[in-house]
Structure formats: C-alpha cells, structure tokens
Amino acid sequence: MSIGIADSRDLAAAVAHDAIDQLAAAVDTINQLEALLKAARVGAGRDTETARLLDLGIYAISVQTNDFDYAREMLRGRLDSSAPQKPSASKRGAPCPDRLPLKVFAAGRQHEAARDLGVQQAAISKAIRVGRAVFVTRQADGSYSATEEKPFPSPRSGGAV
Incomplete structure (x- = not known):
C-alpha cells in the first residue's frame, strides 16, 4: 500500500505536532523537578556537599529546559515554514x-x-x-x-x- 504525497505531508505534520506536544510535556516535568530541587536546596545549608550537588542539579535542569524549549520552537518554526498544510x-x-x-x-x-x-x-x-x-x-x-x-x-x- 502506497501513501500519497499529500497524505505523507499530513502525516509528517501530525508527527511534528505530536513531537511538539511531547517536548512541552517534558518541559513541564523538568520544571516540576527543578521546583523539587529548589525546595530541597533551602534546607541544605550554605557550603555543604549536598548544597553543591543540588545547585549542580538545578543548573543541569535549567540547561535541559532551555534545550527542550529551543528544540520545540525550532520544530514549530520549521513546521510553520514548510509546505502549506491543510487547515486543521x-x-x-x-x-x-x-x-x-x-x-x-x-x-x-x-x-x-x-x-x-x-x-x-x-x-x-x-x-x-x-x-x-x-x-x-x-x-x-x-x-x-x-x-x-x-x-x-x-x-x-x-x-x-
């Protein structure tokens, strides 16, 4: 069974939209983890090994959140600038x-x-x-x-x- 070009474009657009949704869900989850680490950081003291590990985790999470946000926006931009899609x-x-x-x-x-x-x-x-x-x-x-x-x-x- 072959799939037509228009159908494959619709399918590609659907997959891209689903990927954008999954990236948004990942960002939400990472934001929750960041809040958890920040709450734990409050009770970790000032110059302790635990505090340094929590700071490192908070930094890593913020970098990952930015990476996912960037990937999501790039994907959305590529999708918007691609061939015209059927209006959803x-x-x-x-x-x-x-x-x-x-x-x-x-x-x-x-x-x-x-x-x-x-x-x-x-x-x-x-x-x-x-x-x-x-x-x-x-x-x-x-x-x-x-x-x-x-x-x-x-x-x-x-x-x-």
Whole structure:
C-alpha cells in the first residue's frame, strides 16, 4: 500500500505536532523537578556537599529546559515554514461524520483534544499508544464525547458472564 504525497505531508505534520506536544510535556516535568530541587536546596545549608550537588542539579535542569524549549520552537518554526498544510480547523469546525478514531481526532493536537474531551494529554497519548478503540463524536452543542469499543464478552474473562 502506497501513501500519497499529500497524505505523507499530513502525516509528517501530525508527527511534528505530536513531537511538539511531547517536548512541552517534558518541559513541564523538568520544571516540576527543578521546583523539587529548589525546595530541597533551602534546607541544605550554605557550603555543604549536598548544597553543591543540588545547585549542580538545578543548573543541569535549567540547561535541559532551555534545550527542550529551543528544540520545540525550532520544530514549530520549521513546521510553520514548510509546505502549506491543510487547515486543521476544518477538522474541528465542520460537523464530524458519525465519529472519528481518537488517533485521527488528536493528530497533531493532543493538548487541544485533551481539553476538548476533558482529560489529561497523557490519557490521549496512552490510549493512542496502546491502540485502544476510542472514537470521538461531536455533539449538537459543539462539544465532543469519546466512546471506547471493547469486545464482549471480554477475552480475559474466558466468555463467562
């Protein structure tokens, strides 16, 4: 099965947007670690070995945060300056066909999809990663709902009810 050029560009854009989302999540995690180290530093004294190690950790974290922020902005810039993309608003603004797979709904916009569904971005990422059969439907009021399809009876229960 071959993939068309337009489809491959859409796929590349979706992958790039997902990478930007993952970099943003990494920066959030690193910022939490930095806050933890700074809190520990307060009680470490002035010229102790522990204080010097905590200072080194805080420095390393700030460098890594800057590197991730730079990588995210460079990726976003490259994506914006690349070949014209289909406007993603058409996916969100137009009425949905009956329903969309979560992977399609969240392609390149996991944070926005999470907000639309009222969940954390990590939940979207994990559901896609493990291949859960989740489908998103747009409601008449413009909100979104998600439904997961599972086999019945469950394969784990051996068919017993």
